[in-house]
Amino acid sequence: MTKRLFTLLFALLFTNAVMAQFSLKGIVKDAKTNTPMQGVTVSVVGKAIGTTTSSGGEYVLKLSKGTTQVRYSFVGYGSVTKSITISASDVTEDVSLEPSTDQLAEVIVVGSRASQRTATDTPLPIDILSAQELKTTGQTSFDKALQYRVPSFNTVSTPVNDATSLLDPYEIRNMGPSRTLILINGKRKNTSALMYIQTSPGRGESGADIAAIPQQAIKRVEILRDGASAQYGSDAIAGVMNIILKDKFEYGSATLSVGTTHKGDGNSLSFAVNNGASFGEKGYVNYTIEFNRTTLANRPGMVSAEAEADANLGFDAPLATVKSFLAQKPDAGNINGQPENTAAKFLINSGIPLTEKSQLYFNAAYVYKKVNSFANYRTPYWRTTDDGLLTPAGQTYMGYVPTFQGDLNDYNATVGVKSDNNGWSTDLSFTTGGNKQLYTVSNTRNRSLGKNSPIYFKPGGYEFTHNVGNIDVSKQLSDKLSFAFGSEFRMEQFTVYAGDTSSYVGSGADSFPGTTPNNAGTFSRFNFGGYIDLGYDITKDFLINGTLRQERYSDFGDATVYKLSSRYKFNDDKITLRGSFSTGFRAPLLHQIYQQQAQASFVPGQGIQTKGIVNNVSPQAFALGVPKLTPEKSTNFTVGLGYKPNKNLSVTLDYYNIVVKDRIVLGSEIAGTASGNTALDQILVKNGIVAVSFFSNALNTVTSGLDYVVSLRNIELGSGKLAVNLAGNYTFENKYTSITNTKLIADAGKSVFDRTQDALLFQSRPKYKTILGLDYTVKGININLNNTLFGTTHFHQNGLDANTDTEFVPAVLTDLAISLPLSKDITFNFNVNNILNVMPKWDFIDLKTGVRTRYDANNNVPSQKYFDQYNLITFNGRYSNVTYDGSQFSQLGTTFQASLNVKF
Template sequence: MKKIALLLFLLNVTFLFAQKDISGVVKDNSGSALPGVNIIEKGTNNGVSTDIDGAYKIKVKDGATLVFSYVGFSKLEKQATSTRIDVVLSEEGGQALDEIVVTGTRTAPRSNTTTALPIDVISAKDLASTGQASFDKALQYKIPSFNTVQTPVNDATSLLDPYEIRNLGPSRTLILINGKRKNMSSLLYTQTSPGRGETGADISAIPQDAIERVEILRDGASAQYGSDAIAGVMNIILKKSTNGGSATLRTGITGKGDGEMIGISINNGSTVGDKGFVNYTVDFSKVQLANRPGILSAQDESDYWGVPLATTQAFLAKKPDGGNVNGSPETAAAKFEVNGGSDLSENSKIYYNAAYVYKKVNSFANYRAPYWRTVESMPYLASLYGNGTPASYVGYVPTFIGDLNDYNATLGYKNVTNGWNTDASVTIGGNKQIYTVTNSQNRSYTDTNGNGKQDDFITEPFIYARDPKVYTGQTTFRPGGTSFNHLVGNIDISKVLTDKVSIGFGTEFRTENFEVIAGDKQSYDGMGADSFQGNDPANSGKFNRYNLGAYLDIAVDFTEDFLVNGTVRHEDYSDFGAANVWKLSSRYKFADDKFTLRGSLSTGFRAPSLHQIYTEKSQSTFSGGAIAVTGIISNVSTAARSLGVPKLTAEKSNNLTLGFGFKPTKNFNFTLDYYNIKVKDRIVLGNLVNGQAYFVNAIDSRTAGLDFVAGYRNIMLGTGKLALNLSGNYTLVNERVGSVKNPASVTALPGNQTVFNATQDALMFTSRPKFKYIFGGDYEIGKFNFSLNNTVFGPTKFKNADYSDPGLSTEFETKMVTDLGINFNATKSLSLALNVNNIFNVIPKYKITSDGSASANAIVNNPALLHAQDMNITFDGRYNTMSYDGFHFSQLGTMFNLSLNYKF
């Protein structure tokens, strides 16, 4: 703290320039106030946003120029010749090319017209128009290159769904809050789902009403921001409004009558003294279970388990859905966010933001049918889950409960002296998850009679082989959990040296701590708790590291049209070494700024996470149609060394982006960008080899594709105005490059075993949509606003491990999801919005296909053989939504959402 205080003192010992306060109101052509308009002192990072009434106040130097910008409106510059400047902004097309952004450069802010990089800007209004309940799902239906999907029956994955940009996994998109790094989650995805073997930030925890806008940089940015930015950067800008606020009551339900949601959110702000502001958001919500188990076939169950048909018929007569509870879990959440700041002097200020989120999620494992966990082999089940008689036992379904706490906070100081912009900040953040398993059992036993049977359980269940203590009838277990936190210090300095050259440089120091929290003995001893084994103390512990990074960024406007921007960065980690990366980008405008050519070439890196280095645990996985308990061994363990597993090193990338923008009129714009990303030494959670899995730099990959965005606004239709938008992402290449980098101990095994098999290859590459298009229209007339949005999800392909023939695959068809939104502004203060998402109740559909081989063709062309394969693919043929096998959007069908907003 003394060092920080000294730094702040030194930064304050500066020569002060005369400054003055400028205030005013920003409106649109109709006279309506525009909240959230960005106002920046040109050539600096000094900026504010308008409040809910369109009002603003900013302190600038004498003679300064103010730049006003807002998504969908023309940029406007005003000379600060008086203390009050009122502004009227004219509407522009779609995601306006001239929106001022702060993401993608470490020098002065630029507009989308003058930046050399592809950046999406999504306003709070855009997010709200989707009608989606969470921030990540709203982005799913606004950004074509962004994908996330709900993964049912995947244990802790139900706490936060994996997301990704450009099919590169959650670990390769860096999340920022007001330009500062947000903490990662403590959850490591270990199941067969997107992001397997990775972790990411919990963006679903961010309350939407706290967000002013989101800037998404679709380009590698490791040189500018450090690790985790191979695919791009998402910068979430929080609201700054101070006059008035709003309260929103929202409710919803699925077309099936379940998944009921209710929530309330309050956003408000005020000034603090004469020089400060604060804006805060409080959000409470509860979502009930949405269950999609399907109806089981008694004959299929009989064939699958090898039991008499009468047995399955008797069970399914009582539970036609097999007792399964899967789809969308019950979730309760409380979210708090605050954003504020205050002037210290005429050229310095402090700023801060903080957030805390609590989530509780209740989900379910697969139902243990009485012909799966049988009373004949475990007689005690009749007492544990019945009245003591065999006839009373009808199976059981373990539940999984997760308690998540996530927090982040930033305190910073800004100073402007002689045109030098200095920003010093400290950021903390953390995520902790504690798990509970109920309605379960531990199947370990001691055979004291020596007869190989579980007789001892009849009177004394749970006699542990490693502990003489007897646990009788225990059904609730505490498996432990995980925790992650970081501390980040940043110093960023920038200056516009001349009208052609600007410079930025800075440093970052970060410490990270990861903890595996041990479970109670009953949860891990022997076979552990059925469905989710606890963390053994031998595999638990606290792990940490630190790193120091520095960068230099120079931008040169050789002419008004020609820009070149270069960045270099050095990072040094305490646990695996250093990395050096660079980036070069350029932009050229011509034809009176109607055309813009842009491109970038860069190298990048991603440090292995502490989760990937130190995770060691037992887990339940599907194997050969049954659940097996397998293990993940730590990458730095003696077991890993004995298997010849090398220590993890950083992933390295080469990124190329080329694109252009076309804006022939003020109401129409179009951008097209090509990207090509090669990742070397990509870290994966390996396939099971002799019952063990581990992390290894196993593959190289290449991802290439096209992003396009088009918008046409202000189309007069009757007495209203229509706006159309079309955007899309098309994947040209997403594949492994070269052979798998198996450890020597694996290559020496018989049978061509590998740590990266066909199933993992499909999960990482072909199970992502080949393309995704979003076509929508907004029509404003009187007090009404109508929106219609169509999202086309391209085909995916998955190769399930349970197929009997390697030539078989699961292919999901191309589908279009249509969303309708109606907003009614009843009064100046009161508005009502109805959203019907997926109005045509479109559900992902798959078919089993052949690669053309004779053996695979024989199965596909034989209905009986094909049906048998369908029954054997990770339960999906029998249970509709048991796992992720390549489906690419929600399986819940139609959703109805209603919200009532009142402005104070």
């Protein structure tokens, strides 16, 4: 027995000796300044073991006996790998890192298919945003973070929620969401199933759901501000956004964030984990899991009793009845602002070496999002009864507020193989993706069914999917000539789901009528494209690049486009001239070709009316003489100047001019004429439609402007360093040059494009936007102060006087971000956005005199003219902050967010 115990004790001691770990510690310093470096990554090569240095440059790693390869790396510095031998005691190893301009000049993936270049070598204007830059905005979603970092990027939450609350429209250079191509690791991201049809920015278009991408998974973002149809195909008229995912794994992290608004609503809670593993020198897997939830933020205005009771402005109801109701609900029970939102996101990115010269890679993402919002409150003088369906027994009928629930599933995945053999780089990949949205409305009724109506409806939904195959081949033929070619096959499918019978029969569900079976269906198409790309460095300073692309679509035929670009550097590379000219195209979305529906929307002076959208292959469109959609065609010219006299100062100016022919628009609502005896009147009456809209290649447009970026870094200030960044966009021209109407509509004195649509398409985004950022770092603490100037925004809301517009006046929003390291592994971040609680403010503009009038709903002696106009465009005050069509920035006021990041 004693012998067994001795043997066991010896075995335990031997095991402990073998498994014993010792400390590898030391200090990492800047080789030039000899100062300690905080945040340096210290990792064991090939293993998920690592740490980062403290504010004093110190690090500690626990290692077992033996020889271990340890890498020291930091952005902007050359990495160092050391062979460390642990014998029987702790080891101290101090390291110095050399600054490296090569590390700072990060390779750009987007822009040229022939060869990857650095930001200073590219002949095209490209923005590069790091994950840290996005994080300092304090915004809860990726698209809103871009709003406060990229001057030409704009997105605003729509004031009217329902389906649009699932995805806010965004755009670059005022070109609409469908003209910016979204890539993930260089591969096409699927479009959303939702098409915007409300009178708000982005009307008639759709874009990829970039808000679904978890910020913790992003390594950097590259935004090509130039037409790129020749390189990437359709949807790239305004530019390309390439989202680069985190790859090589160095350490795991968990982030907990909480936030609220100054009114104590709109509370947000988010938890994200980023983790993974590295294997070998090149193998990695990196994944992110994120959960977030945002509660309701309600921003309704005070409703005017006089307007509600008026026959022209409201509901022709007894004033005493209206006042009695508004005494209890001054906002008429309306709920609008920011809807309740819950999301779960998962993303994985991996690379697996197959041989020394080839790699298998894949990435995949899945997002589930649920949104709960509200339609306009149905007051008891608007809907005078609910047939006893929505009022509890024994209680007085007080109207009802229909609810809207949207369920979104979005996924994308890519698998591919990259290889390099004899100088030839080959990339073979397959990408799939989809976006599905199903809707539910409740606490409402179908009035045509009376007491037999349900109060819960499934009105249908939409789904978009695509499958994409890519082959890309490139070679550096000589030190001056690069060559690339490739092809893409894409299959797209768009599905419209019918609602349950009670949601569409008769007048349909109040607030959101369902889709009828005859408007439902599945529609698909495929296309095949190929390109050739050549780049030639005439000298080390002078570069030219050319691309030619041919596309074949199954539903409309061929498209051929090209691009030429050049760059010239002189004065020891301190000054760069660059420019490009390209032709482009945008294929009509399947949504735009096939979607047909009845839509309930607010009509000034008439309340909520049901109107129709007919698609381009319907009998109604044929009767109206609407031609089938064809691709948009564009020309894009850019010229720019870059100035970099030293490593700390850089200035770029880029002018752009984009001309689009046969631009696709969802036209204005075509209603009957006053005489009621035209051919148009007969068709509308026959189809039982109050007003009809449809898509057509109705416009030729021109857009021009200037982007500028000034960056000054490493300014000595006290014991810290200050960086100043100034970036802006100014639109010189954004307008249509001609309108094409069908003969039937022109003969009736109507037009598919009225002033309301004109304002939405060309003036609903800021004419200019400037971002001034101050970034100060001292003793590991980072303070970021951003000031964003939003320029004027114009609307001509439906119902406005012909000689009146509304203009949102310029405003500056100030945001503060503080990052405080609590230890080498724990960082606390605090953000206050819109510190001064600036809200959108708008004026009426008399187009004849130029006089601006700020209407105050509480004014004791209001102008009767503006009293009427104010109520028409705010639904009698319900949308007083932003009007029914929107504004140039969010209306929630000051918001606060705190987060804790833990590395492990």
